[in-house]
Ligand code: FES
């Protein structure tokens with residue numbers, strides 16, 4: 001085992017950690033080194049997607065990545081957003097406004113225990129932001145939601161409401177075109 | 180008195196009829212087993228479709244061929260076939276109407292099927308539920324869409340698979356040869372094909388490329404080089420998994436539809452045939468110190484830790500019921516890195532094996548790692564656990580990606 005330095009951008013802030021074990025999982029890095037405990041460990045084996053974060057790609061697109069099965073050093077030089085990076089905060093660091101997806105998930109009572117919610121928020125945000133670059137056709141809408149959220153597991157079975165809320169946000173933001 | 184006799188005659192008649200029926204049942208059972216061994220289902224059943232009702236697309240360099248309906252339906256299936264006609268279809272690729280079947284139907288191997296085995300398979304297929312549904316029409320480009328064109332091909336290659344003389348080999352070896360070469364038609368994928376799709380007999384079982392993946396060599400020396408022993412090979416066929424890894428790609432349906440249903444004796448016969456009565460010793464891979472690896476492999480270790488170790492373990496030990504071990508894995512030990520590269524790019528769907536055994540889906544990394552990162556990772560895998568040099572170049576990798 002060896003240690004190495006890790007540099008990345010985390011929720012908009014450049015971060016450097018001098019000593020990170022080479023085989024540390026990203027989820028453990030977030031929890032133990034950054035005190036960002038919002039990303040959840042569910043299955044720990046790449047199935048439930050409770051642990052996903054958002055990676056912003058250089059080409060302007062973004063994607064979700066599972067942090068339980070991906071090493072921290074995979075994120076070297078990458079721009080990463082976690083669930084802590086969505087809401088607007090005041091100077092004291094308290095949330096003052098939720099993101100559109102977060103807000104709609106609350107209004108729609110999408111989650112109950114909320115264990116899966118960080119993963120769903122990140123996945124739905126990726127869908128919305130990618131639709132902002134390339135709006136969806138109405139005929140693609142359901143398939144796109146399924147492709148984004150379908151592999152996320154919610155043991156409180158909030159699926160229908162998650163889907164409804166996501167559909168609402170896409171519609172409200174004018175990201176669904178006729179066709 | 181006459182009445183007693185006639186009652187007796189009736190009773191005897193009933194016993195005979197019963198015995199005949201029981202014999203029929205036995206033939207049907209045997210036919211079912213043989214159909215499993217010949218893996219008819221893999222091509223003649225569409226994913227999620229009715230058994231043997233056809234519809235599975237088989238992609239070939241010449242176009243898409245669809246598995247036909249071989250249920251006893253009279254309109255779309257083979258309900259009107261006699262035993263002779265069925266035998267001709269199986270062994271010569273002749274349809275009832277005289278047209279030639281495409282050699283996606285492995286009559287090149289089946290031509291050596293014993294007549295009584297063919298009849299038993301036919302009896303079994305006649306006993307299953309008829310499905311009144313046409314399979315999609317095969318769609319090949321010219322000139323391959325002209326079935327008569329196959330006459331010459333058949334003359335040259337129709338009986339291309341030949342078995343070796345039994346002399347000097349054990350009974351298990353002989354049975355194994357029939358299971359592997361004829362019923363199992365393993366050579367149809369594991370033997371390379373020439374430009375017009377015929378098996379290159381002089382390179383028999385030395386490995387063929389199928390839809391971008393390598394059906395690896397099954398020659399004894401190559402199997403031993405990749406770590407195979409007879410018991411492991413039999414276990415692999417029975418359960419789709421062994422210490423050498425799990426079946427994926429085109430072999431996954433094979434364990435699913437065929438080999439898991441075979442008797443242990445037949446499976447070990449197949450292993451005996453493939454590795455020989457005097458099997459070569461399986462090569463053991465020695466651990467390689469990190470510092471002695473190529474620079475590429477040394478870099479590749481970090482790529483491995485980044486995207487593989489979460490499931491396959493930092494030391495390649497794997498996780499039970501989640502992901503197979505890399506240590507001892509046979510794919511890493513193929514000198515040609517084709518399958519390793521493809522599997523890393525494409526990933527593997529979630530898989531079910533025998534009993535409660537499962538393997539979780541493996542994500543594909545196409546577009547997630549650049550060519551240098553992929554090359555480094557593949558080199559690390561080759562060198563750390565494959566007993567191979569970490570000498571793949573980015574150019575070779577780029578070539579494998581598009582192949
Ligand atoms: S915790 Fe990462 S996918 Fe379940």
Ligand code: FES
Pocket residue numbers: 110111112113114115116117153154155156157158
């Ligand atoms: S809200 Fe409880 S798991 Fe989804």
